[in-house]
Amino acid sequence: MEPFTFANPSVSSSTSSSFCFGTPTPPTLLPPNQSNNTPTQSADNVGLLETPWRQVDWSEEAREALMKSVLSHKPTCESVSEGRVLLLGPIGAGKSSFISSVQSVYSGRVINWAMVGSASNSSFTKKLQGFKIHASENQDQKTGLVLCDVMGLGDEETAGLTLYDILAVTKGHAPDRHMFSPDQPVRSETPGYVKKPALKDRIHCVAFVVDASKILSYSKAMSTTLQQLRQHFHDLGVHQVALLTHVDEVCMQTALDASQVYHSKAVQQAMARASSLLGMPPSYIMPVKNYSKDLELDGHTSTLLLKAVDHILQYVDLYFKDNKEPVYM
Template identity: 60%
Template structure:
């Protein structure tokens, strides 16, 4: 489920501890014999925040990436994920670790991110890089930036406004522009659209390329 909110919508708020749940979504493909599982699993957690009550802390994000977070874990603003947490994965397997991190940045709010958030992003990216995990950024809602892209999403890479926003996202995250992937969100559509899907599938392909690099780095012999 998705929605609009001033803070992350990926949360299940309880009256007492304002908990946020971590959830994984195995991706399946439809075949002749029904839905078939794939190796792709998307893991969703609420985003970073500028304060204790508005998002995950740096500590909890890194714990998720390292694979310590149990499925369905409730993130609490007053209690960090640690070894004493119920269900804590002490020795994560390759299946439980994250193999690529995708930052999701709203193109329409790029100017609202302050310097503090930019510092947090770049600090987090340094820690993730130390883990050997590659990173990309999904620039969402690009169709809302300019009328041309809204009318014909196939022209998204020709839009100067989208290009300029990608540059801003790259500067915010401390990334090269080649890591910024524009996508259009489904919002009011009742049916799927092939051009919208093309952007989304390109994003998935981009992610999988870095997943492959992650495993290559693990298996290739090191020169001493």
């Protein structure tokens, strides 16, 4: 089985035009002094917009309400107790860090739950693992959300997941904690292989994860790979969203105060580039700041993470509205 690294970047535009949400015309990137909003002066010469391009309630009350809403969320399908979300993206984009950051919000302290690596050319995560977000004071009180961590997509043939494995995970055939290997794809002989996956075994939403600080360095081939993956997920009826990580590395003001994220022109431009990279409208993309450097929790950073989780859950619910009964493949 050939590893699924990068497809031919010369793929025709007609391929991407049939994606789940269509391929929008990439948003126009306005030069620093040609914004519809009036920028303020900035030390990093990027500037903040006077009017935010998305409205968020950053109050403590709103954050606590979000925490309760996510914690109490249950799938709309009675036969399924948890929504399974696959985090997928380039190596080092921040998939595992996002999982740890979300659990940190509920643990009341910064933890490294999903082990995170620092290598840029190989994936630290080698196996499929589902993480059930739970309340810190009562680990039996879990959300109806499982965040599934897998290997990242790499540039080299032996660095990332194969297409076969990605689809096996999405369809529910791959067992939890399966160790991925490019020369040993998931198959019926794989220990723990799920021959007839029920609805609860399948992936109910895919969250692509891309790094804002590397958004200009991703190759055309990577863009083609991500967009072709979107087509495969569309064919399976799986909704997709995206997380734009490391926004604090492209905007100094956001690094100091996460509530400035929607005032930031740099983040707004990174969002537009992520939209083009994925062939996905900006409304499906959520910027996040992971707790990858911090030792203490920050209210605004936690709000941003919770908004991303709430966004994901909306698309999990859409999946269950479309799939009422177990489907075997």
